[in-house]
Amino acid sequence: MARSKSSHLWLREHHSDEFVKLARVQNYRSRAVFKLKEIDQRDRVFRAGACVLDLGAAPGGWSEYALQRVGERGKIIALDVLEIVPIRGVEFIRGDFREDSVLEKLIEMLAERKVDVLLSDMAPDQSGKVEIDQPKSIHLAELALEMAHRALAPGGIFLVKVFQGAGFDQFYRDVKQGFSKVVIRKPKASRARSREVFLLGKGFKPGQGYPISTN
Numbered sequence: 001m002a003r004s005k006s007s008h009l010w011l012r013e014h015h016s017d018e019f020v021k022l023a024r025v026q027n028y029r030s031r032a033v034f035k036l037k038e039i040d041q042r043d044r045v046f047r048a049g050a051c052v053l054d055l056g057a058a059p060g061g062w063s064e065y066a067l068q069r070v071g072e073r074g075k076i077i078a079l080d081v082l083e084i085v086p087i088r089g090v091e092f093i094r095g096d097f098r099e100d101s102v103l104e105k106l107i108e109m110l111a112e113r114k115v116d117v118l119l120s121d122m123a124p125d126q127s128g129k130v131e132i133d134q135p136k137s138i139h140l141a142e143l144a145l146e147m148a149h150r151a152l153a154p155g156g157i158f159l160v161k162v163f164q165g166a167g168f169d170q171f172y173r174d175v176k177q178g179f180s181k182v183v184i185r186k187p188k189a190s191r192a193r194s195r196e197v198f199l200l201g202k203g204f205k206p207g208q209g210y211p212i213s214t215n
């Protein structure tokens with residue numbers, strides 16, 4: 001099938017992108033890793049020995065980086081609807097995070113262990129129509145926040161990708177209820193024209209704030 005003009009443009013942009021080149025040179029699976037790295041270097045997301053949950057992990061750049069940062073005593077559990085090439089030291093679950101059975105599998109795998117850092121880089125397939133894509137992306141972010149309330153250890157860290165637009169302000173308020181400090185980050189590797197930003201919640205306060213707004 002012939003490629004559309006927009007996919008040609010995307011390919012050209014992708015090949016000339018400095019972070020794509022850097023990922024190749026540094027042997028990372030994705031350019032997305034540089035978003036996490038910049039946030040980590042600024043805000044200190046990881047510590048040695050931490051337990052990390054990586055939602056929307058494929059192809060695995062964030063998991064690879066997190067593994068380097070937590071070291072041998074750490075634990076990484078990654079989840080995606082897409083398969084990934086296995087990463088030694090990372091436990092992977094393939095499934096759609098919106099499905100209860102997948103959530104249950106994840107809870108089982110955690111086996112009562114609390115998570116120190118919950119990452120979500122989940123993003124729905126883009127239709128290009130904001131009225132369709134935005135609610136889907138907010139929904140994934142809300143599910144990640146629910147998981148944070150369920151699985152994070154006291155003082156834990158939550159980093160989630162969100163798109164600015166309808167529902168963003170309410171989601172931001174919801175995140176703030178459960179954490180001592182919440183900041184918005186737009187790392188350099190996040191394309192300027194994208195509405196994507198990252199919310200970073202530090203100092204999880206268990207039992208404080210209902211995670212999802214009902215109004």
Ligand SMILES: C[S@@+](CC[C@H](N)C(=O)[O-])C[C@H]1O[C@@H](n2cnc3c(N)ncnc32)[C@H](O)[C@@H]1O
Nearest residue numbers: 030032056058059060061062081097121122123
């Ligand atoms: C931007 S990519 C993640 C890149 C990754 N952080 C990395 O560094 O390699 C977003 C991922 O979210 C996943 N995703 C989207 N919706 C999902 C869902 N409902 N359940 C699980 N994964 C999902 C996609 O399959 C995709 O792999």
